[in-house]
Amino acid sequence: MSEARFRIKRFDPASDTAPRYDTFVVPYEGNLTVLEGLFSIQERQDGSLSFRYCCRAAVCGSCAMYINGRYRLACQTNVSQLPAGDVTVEPMPHLPLVRDLVCDMTDFFAKYEYIKPWLIRDEAHDPEREIPQSPKARRKLDMPIDCILCGCCYSSCPSVWGEENYLGPAALLKAYRFEVDSRDQARRERLPNFDNERGVYRCHTITNCMEACPKELNPTEGIQWLKGAAVRRRLFGRLK
Amino acid sequence: MNAQATGHSSPPPAAAGTDPAPTTGRMRPSVLDSSRGGMWGWLGQRVTAVVLIVGLLTHIVDTHLFNLGHLSYLNIGDRLGSSFFVVIDISLLAAAIFHGLNGARMVVLDYWLQTRASRVALTIALWVLGSATFVYGLWALWPWIAK
Amino acid sequence: MSPVDAAATNVGAGNWKGLGMWAWLLFRIAGIVLVIYLFAHIGVISSARWSGHSTLNSALTLFDHPLFVLLDLLLVWAVLFHALNGVRILLMDFGLGIHRHKAVFVVCMAVAVVGLGFFALKAFSYIAAHHAGGLGGLV
Numbered sequence: 005m006s007e008a009r010f011r012i013k014r015f016d017p018a019s020d021t022a023p024r025y026d027t028f029v030v031p032y033e034g035n036l037t038v039l040e041g042l043f044s045i046q047e048r049q050d051g052s053l054s055f056r057y058c059c060r061a062a063v064c065g066s067c068a069m070y071i072n073g074r075y076r077l078a079c080q081t082n083v084s085q086l087p088a089g090d091v092t093v094e095p096m097p098h099l100p101l102v103r104d105l106v107c108d109m110t111d112f113f114a115k116y117e118y119i120k121p122w123l124i125r126d127e128a129h130d131p132e133r134e135i136p137q138s139p140k141a142r143r144k145l146d147m148p149i150d151c152i153l154c155g156c157c158y159s160s161c162p163s164v165w166g167e168e169n170y171l172g173p174a175a176l177l178k179a180y181r182f183e184v185d186s187r188d189q190a191r192r193e194r195l196p197n198f199d200n201e202r203g204v205y206r207c208h209t210i211t212n213c214m215e216a217c218p219k220e221l222n223p224t225e226g227i228q229w230l231k232g233a234a235v236r237r238r239l240f241g242r243l244k
Numbered sequence: 245m246n247a248q249a250t251g252h253s254s255p256p257p258a259a260a261g262t263d264p265a266p267t268t269g270r271m272r273p274s275v276l277d278s279s280r281g282g283m284w285g286w287l288g289q290r291v292t293a294v295v296l297i298v299g300l301l302t303h304i305v306d307t308h309l310f311n312l313g314h315l316s317y318l319n320i321g322d323r324l325g326s327s328f329f330v331v332i333d334i335s336l337l338a339a340a341i342f343h344g345l346n347g348a349r350m351v352v353l354d355y356w357l358q359t360r361a362s363r364v365a366l367t368i369a370l371w372v373l374g375s376a377t378f379v380y381g382l383w384a385l386w387p388w389i390a391k
Numbered sequence: 392m393s394p395v396d397a398a399a400t401n402v403g404a405g406n407w408k409g410l411g412m413w414a415w416l417l418f419r420i421a422g423i424v425l426v427i428y429l430f431a432h433i434g435v436i437s438s439a440r441w442s443g444h445s446t447l448n449s450a451l452t453l454f455d456h457p458l459f460v461l462l463d464l465l466l467v468w469a470v471l472f473h474a475l476n477g478v479r480i481l482l483m484d485f486g487l488g489i490h491r492h493k494a495v496f497v498v499c500m501a502v503a504v505v506g507l508g509f510f511a512l513k514a515f516s517y518i519a520a521h522h523a524g525g526l527g528g529l530v
Contacts, residue, residue: 100268108268108269110268110269110271111269111270111271114269114271114273115271118273118276163354166354166355167353167354167355168270168271169271169272169275169276169279169358171276196280196281197276199280199281199282199283200276200279200280200281200282201279201280201281201282201285201353201363202275202276202279203276203279203282205282205283205285205286206353206354208350231286234283235283235287238283239283239287
């Protein structure tokens, strides 16, 4: 039987005047992920602890938190991987707080929606069958398609901190995911939404997003590609 | 709904008769709509950066590395007397003013000025300031340009 | 943002670890310093047209003071840092070295340090040759 000490940042804007850290000791056998630790605390010690989770397999992006000073997904962070000592769990920095470890992701998803995250096609001419894509063209999607919209990059970006209307790395990475897709036929539909002073040009290649991503993706690479694509299309009239 | 889930050209329609959900968001799509463009500033910053790297290297190396010592009106004038350095200095003047003021604009917009009107006002003000500085700089260099 | 809000939203929690973040911040500060210098520089050079050669010459004599030579070194550092980090950013704009941006940063800074060393050598030998008697009585 082992024990892990959790130090959790607590704050309920409805009743508290200042945040505080609560400490809980969680006994466990074998392995313990941070998310399992939070479940145990919620069930056995403090039912008022709030946090988001869903899939427990690092594919839904709900449980992104700031654990021991790094952006991590609680479900894929094993306590044994962390350095010895307390497990410090905080909400993602710089995002409006709903309660405890739950951040307000309203803006995050509004920005995601703004870049039109779907394949834009000329439907009148679509065949009555699937749209083929070569393995080579598919490989271009390998990186951006793995984004699970957890919000870590968005929370880590200094350009987001300074400006509530900047789209942020996650939405722009998604714009890249669709723009680079060989099946996408967007010409001017999506371009002005990312070729925008509050879109790609607000990115100053600070690279915090690359450090933060728990899936080890590279939003900077996608944003840089979008800047190049905007120049190619506006200056040289390339469609894609 | 379209049978091809990947094929729609517009967002899935909201269920009829429902109000939009109450929002706590501060992001305003209209602010983004009014911020379209920006490629020219971005591209200009890159082009002038290259001009500055090449030009400034020439400017500094010649002024201080080979001639480090006491500078005076006359020995600056000697250097400026060659048309090569007049061309370098004028292009440096233009590139540095654009690069500097466009950079300052970027810093300001990172933190302030949400509305389109205020951004346009800032852009116009900086163009006026930049042009005036360029003309003033040309005037300062004129005795050597005219030579 | 009120202090309570700032604490609640966990502002500033340990985001200052990434190298890219510091590179950007110093890049920005150096840029602001250089904009101020640009206008000062234009002002000084143009003084010759306002009140004759003697104004510019006396300003230039003042700039020979070791203190100003040392300030020049700060300026050289601002230029070198901004220029070489700018090269790194230009490379990233062409899609080069995004994954290895830290290594690119180290190489760029090595070049900047060599450049600064070169100018420092020049500056200190200049101070030694012209102001061997120390800093006093020169202005």
